[in-house]
Amino acid sequence: MPAQRGRSFYVPRHLRQPDGTSFFPASTATFPHSDLPSFVSPHPPLNIPPRSRPSRARRDGTTPGPRRLPYGQIASPEHDLNNQEPLDEQGAADAEGSKNGSVLINLEAYEDAPVEASGADIPAPASSFDEIDLLESMNKNISRCKYEKPTPIQRHAIPIALAGRDLMACAQTGSGKTAAFCLPIICGILRNGVSNGKKPASRIACPTALVLSPTRELSCQIHDEAKKFAYQTGIKIGVAYGGAPFGLQVRNLERGVDVLVATPGRLVDMVERERVSLRMIKYLAIDEADRMLDMGFEPQIRQIVEQMDMPPAGARQTLLFSATFPNDIQMLASDFLSNYIFLTVGRVGSSTELIAQKVEFVEEKDKRRRLKDLLHARQEDGHHGKRELTLVFVETKRGADVLESWLFQNGFSAIAIHGDKVQVERERALRSFKRGATPIMVATDVASRGLDIPHVAHVVNFDLPKCIDDYVHRIGRTGRAGKSGLATAFFNSKNVALARALTDLMKETNQEVPCWLSECAEQSFDGNNSNGMSRNHRGNKFGGHDFRRGPKFGNKRNTFQSNYDYSTSIDDYNPSYVIDSNGNPANCDYDIATAQEEGAFGGQSFGNGLGYGSVEVSGWD
Numbered sequence: 001m002p003a004q005r006g007r008s009f010y011v012p013r014h015l016r017q018p019d020g021t022s023f024f025p026a027s028t029a030t031f032p033h034s035d036l037p038s039f040v041s042p043h044p045p046l047n048i049p050p051r052s053r054p055s056r057a058r059r060d061g062t063t064p065g066p067r068r069l070p071y072g073q074i075a076s077p078e079h080d081l082n083n084q085e086p087l088d089e090q091g092a093a094d095a096e097g098s099k100n101g102s103v104l105i106n107l108e109a110y111e112d113a114p115v116e117a118s119g120a121d122i123p124a125p126a127s128s129f130d131e132i133d134l135l136e137s138m139n140k141n142i143s144r145c146k147y148e149k150p151t152p153i154q155r156h157a158i159p160i161a162l163a164g165r166d167l168m169a170c171a172q173t174g175s176g177k178t179a180a181f182c183l184p185i186i187c188g189i190l191r192n193g194v195s196n197g198k199k200p201a202s203r204i205a206c207p208t209a210l211v212l213s214p215t216r217e218l219s220c221q222i223h224d225e226a227k228k229f230a231y232q233t234g235i236k237i238g239v240a241y242g243g244a245p246f247g248l249q250v251r252n253l254e255r256g257v258d259v260l261v262a263t264p265g266r267l268v269d270m271v272e273r274e275r276v277s278l279r280m281i282k283y284l285a286i287d288e289a290d291r292m293l294d295m296g297f298e299p300q301i302r303q304i305v306e307q308m309d310m311p312p313a314g315a316r317q318t319l320l321f322s323a324t325f326p327n328d329i330q331m332l333a334s335d336f337l338s339n340y341i342f343l344t345v346g347r348v349g350s351s352t353e354l355i356a357q358k359v360e361f362v363e364e365k366d367k368r369r370r371l372k373d374l375l376h377a378r379q380e381d382g383h384h385g386k387r388e389l390t391l392v393f394v395e396t397k398r399g400a401d402v403l404e405s406w407l408f409q410n411g412f413s414a415i416a417i418h419g420d421k422v423q424v425e426r427e428r429a430l431r432s433f434k435r436g437a438t439p440i441m442v443a444t445d446v447a448s449r450g451l452d453i454p455h456v457a458h459v460v461n462f463d464l465p466k467c468i469d470d471y472v473h474r475i476g477r478t479g480r481a482g483k484s485g486l487a488t489a490f491f492n493s494k495n496v497a498l499a500r501a502l503t504d505l506m507k508e509t510n511q512e513v514p515c516w517l518s519e520c521a522e523q524s525f526d527g528n529n530s531n532g533m534s535r536n537h538r539g540n541k542f543g544g545h546d547f548r549r550g551p552k553f554g555n556k557r558n559t560f561q562s563n564y565d566y567s568t569s570i571d572d573y574n575p576s577y578v579i580d581s582n583g584n585p586a587n588c589d590y591d592i593a594t595a596q597e598e599g600a601f602g603g604q605s606f607g608n609g610l611g612y613g614s615v616e617v618s619g620w621d
């Protein structure tokens, strides 16, 4: 329903151009509202009954209701989460990722991204799982997962990790980073003999590997993935996260654990109460490592890694993964690593071209109406038939609750997830969304990282984040594992600081940038206004970069600082190979002038406000 057409927008004084006009469009008529996604659903439509008028529905969806509903729409006053039709059979098959024994994904989509690895003596990449020296039991599990060939990050990262090297790795969202660190860890433990991590004659769990992640949901997901890779190997995978019964988790770990997947808070609690010891840790993996080392989490991570009983860097193997890695965080992260390799698939912080990105100018007061239009439009375009999922990101927990209620009042079946909800509610929301029972989820940044939900076809940034890296992770909830996806962002005068970074990211991934956004980006960026920019952005399309190659490389002040014996120093850094999209070696020297201009490192302080300022509102664990 194009309710906004023809209405003019108020443009604040500071956003007007000198001639009094605005770089924002005068009315939505000039926006691509009609320009709705040319995105083609990867799923065939279902026969869906016509939409019926909603009246009231319970927010937790626990009351009885119709079994089959149009996309996101409530057909009767009440609906039952449990009785609702989940994804149909085809959907279930897709979710399993299999058909005729092969994975229904297009991994070729990741082949275009240039791969760059830097550091000393880099192990060669492998072209197939067979070529990687994983054990027979693990190869069987890889086949069971229907992984036919490794993704680029897996091809490069697994041999590096199997060679025992520390690694800082960056690759696009949805490109298979979880397996890239889980497989070599499990294989390494198997090669050295399974210990089933229990201190003899004691109730203290002593895992061999620790995987840290920022949210409870992500820890559960990694735990599930790792269990698949460790199936029938004898390796025990355990999980520890807040909001769930402490005693139950401890009792499970007491039975023995080789790989412990944990959120930092619960882990600290367990170590302090002497239920877990980190003294046997041989492998430390940190997923979403930039988030984990940003201001909110860094003290806790340092406590775990440096002040508890974990062996120091060099005595353990450390693997850090993320899709984004700002330079200042890379520098912090290097404290935890020894003689490491820096590996990137695509530019650090870049997105994937699988995601069609749309940016629309929408004033605050018009956002709800526009969201409603978008949800209806997908229905009318026939995208609703397969219970495609829509994830709507908002800035605050309260905003999530309010929007959830409003969607319900307007007949949409939506559920909110944020950090103020108790864990049972969070899990219920996620489960209901994943099953397709509640096809719209309103979320804060608690759902922005790592979550792998196969049918998310549309991500709406109802409120844009302050930092482009957060945007990259949010839109990365769609367009995963080779599938295409759509991301729509509502932009207005509150988001001007993000315009430049957003424009650059969109251009880099061959997206159409609206003229008004380009103009806004040009005018808002005066060289000082770098808000919203990723801290490693350097405007270079090719490759990512290792902060050790920055302008201060060679400056003793930047020699890595640590309590432990680091063999890595700026002096023995030795960039070894750069591979372009055709697999050929390429030259990708770091442009010092550009780096200095953009404050590659040292240029911006850690407290520059560009980090994850939404910690308070987003409910990280």
Ligand SMILES: Nc1ncnc2c1ncn2[C@@H]1O[C@H](COP(=O)(O)OP(=O)(O)OP(=O)(O)O)[C@@H](O)[C@H]1O
Residues within 6 Å of the ligand: 103, 105, 107, 146, 147, 148, 149, 150, 151, 154, 171, 172, 173, 174, 175, 176, 177, 178, 179, 322, 323, 449, 450, 451, 452, 476, 480, 481
């Ligand atoms: N080699 C492979 N073949 C087929 N599917 C794969 C392969 N590797 C991973 N996948 C699938 O791709 C999906 C995305 O993987 P994963 O969640 O590890 O991505 P990610 O890179 O960690 O994303 P994010 O940056 O959002 O955390 C998962 O469903 C996973 O099972």
